[in-house]
Amino acid sequence: MTYTKCSGSGDCNGFFLPLNDLMGVLNGKWKMRLILCLSSEPKRFNEMKKCHGISPRILSKELKDLEINGVVLRTELNDNLKSVEYSLTDAGKELVSIILQLQKWGTTHRQNVLEENDRLK
Amino acid sequence: MTYTKCSGSGDCNGFFLPLNDLMGVLNGKWKMRLILCLSSEPKRFNEMKKCHGISPRILSKELKDLEINGVVLRTELNDNLKSVEYSLTDAGKELVSIILQLQKWGTTHRQNVLEENDRLK
DNA sequence: CGGAATCCTTGCGGATACTG
DNA sequence: CAGTATCCGCAAGGATTCCG
Numbered sequence: 001m002t003y004t005k006c007s008g009s010g011d012c013n014g015f016f017l018p019l020n021d022l023m024g025v026l027n028g029k030w031k032m033r034l035i036l037c038l039s040s041e042p043k044r045f046n047e048m049k050k051c052h053g054i055s056p057r058i059l060s061k062e063l064k065d066l067e068i069n070g071v072v073l074r075t076e077l078n079d080n081l082k083s084v085e086y087s088l089t090d091a092g093k094e095l096v097s098i099i100l101q102l103q104k105w106g107t108t109h110r111q112n113v114l115e116e117n118d119r120l121k
Numbered sequence: 122m123t124y125t126k127c128s129g130s131g132d133c134n135g136f137f138l139p140l141n142d143l144m145g146v147l148n149g150k151w152k153m154r155l156i157l158c159l160s161s162e163p164k165r166f167n168e169m170k171k172c173h174g175i176s177p178r179i180l181s182k183e184l185k186d187l188e189i190n191g192v193v194l195r196t197e198l199n200d201n202l203k204s205v206e207y208s209l210t211d212a213g214k215e216l217v218s219i220i221l222q223l224q225k226w227g228t229t230h231r232q233n234v235l236e237e238n239d240r241l242k
Numbered sequence: 243c244g245g246a247a248t249c250c251t252t253g254c255g256g257a258t259a260c261t262g
Numbered sequence: 263c264a265g266t267a268t269c270c271g272c273a274a275g276g277a278t279t280c281c282g
Contacts, residue, residue: 016154016157018224018225018227018228018231019153019154019157019220019223019224019227020227021227021228021230021231022223022224022226022227022230023150023153025227025230026223027274028274028275029144029274029275030275032140032144033137033140036137036140044243044244045243045244045245046243046244049244054275054276055275055276055277055278056244056245056246057245057246057247057248057275057276057277057278058274058275058276059245060244060245060246061274061275069230069234070230070233070234070237081243082243082244082282083243083244084243084244084245091226091230091233094226095226098219098222098223098226099140101219101222102140102143102147102219103139103140103143104139105143105212105215105216105219106139106140106141106142106143106146107139107142109142109146109190109191109212110139110142112191112212113190113191116191149254149255150254150255151255165263165264166263166264166265167263167264170264175255175256176255176256176257176258177264177265177266178255178256178257178258178265178266178267178268179254179255179256180265181264181265181266182255202263203262203263203264204263204264205263205264205265
């Protein structure tokens with residue numbers, strides 16, 4: 001698996017397979033947000049819904065996706081309140097640190113772009 | 122800016138702002154791929170097009186987005202061939218290492234999920 | 243409380259042909 | 263060679279209502 005050659009029609013598909021997997025896990029508008037949201041502490045369905053202004057249909061679907069992909073753990077609490085708690089798996093916690101790096105990049109980078117735009121005026 | 126509290130209607134919006142920026146930069150189906158594709162060496166328009174099977178309209182748009190966000194640098198070569206070279210900026214190169222971490226996560230994680238599914242049979 | 247069902251809109255991305 | 267222009271389908275995401 002080489003990084004340098006990208007000739008031919010689909011030579012680099014093998015190289016991008018793991019990235020495809022990754023994007024299948026983090027795709028969409030909400031997944032990274034939800035992961036960060038759970039990074040501090042486990043939360044219940046309605047807690048997350050209120051926080052982000054996400055519709056229940058989407059939230060349910062996204063959490064299910066994350067659960068299937070081993071990022072999130074769903075736990076039904078036996079408190080006679082039918083409440084459910086969502087938390088991060090170990091794999092999910094590994095993702096957090098990477099997402100935080102991306103976030104940090106976003107912060108400093110936004111700063112740079114803004115300064116650049118100022119300079120061009 | 123606290124990580125732990127997420128109560129109220131939109132308290133955590135401030136926290137997620139940098140993530141929004143980041144997702145504006147990396148959103149869509151192609152951006153991360155293109156960044157990785159350029160990580161080894163600068164490439165020209167048609168090189169990238171052939172490699173990924175991406176339509177010219179999308180490729181053009183994606184590259185323009187990446188350029189605006191300071192990830193990619195567009196250089197017109199003076200070789201009388203009207204050829205254009207795309208390369209990564211320093212900010213873009215910083216992104217590569219993070220994306221590679223995500224990719225690595227995808228690899229090991231895919232493995233785990235597959236093993237888990239085998240175990241359940 | 244934690245969802246499922248239903249309906250609807252938007253815009254992303256693809257295909258193709260064309261241009262300077 | 264490096265894009266634009268035009269058209270189009272589909273799926274992601276949103277709003278709302280209902281259910282156990």
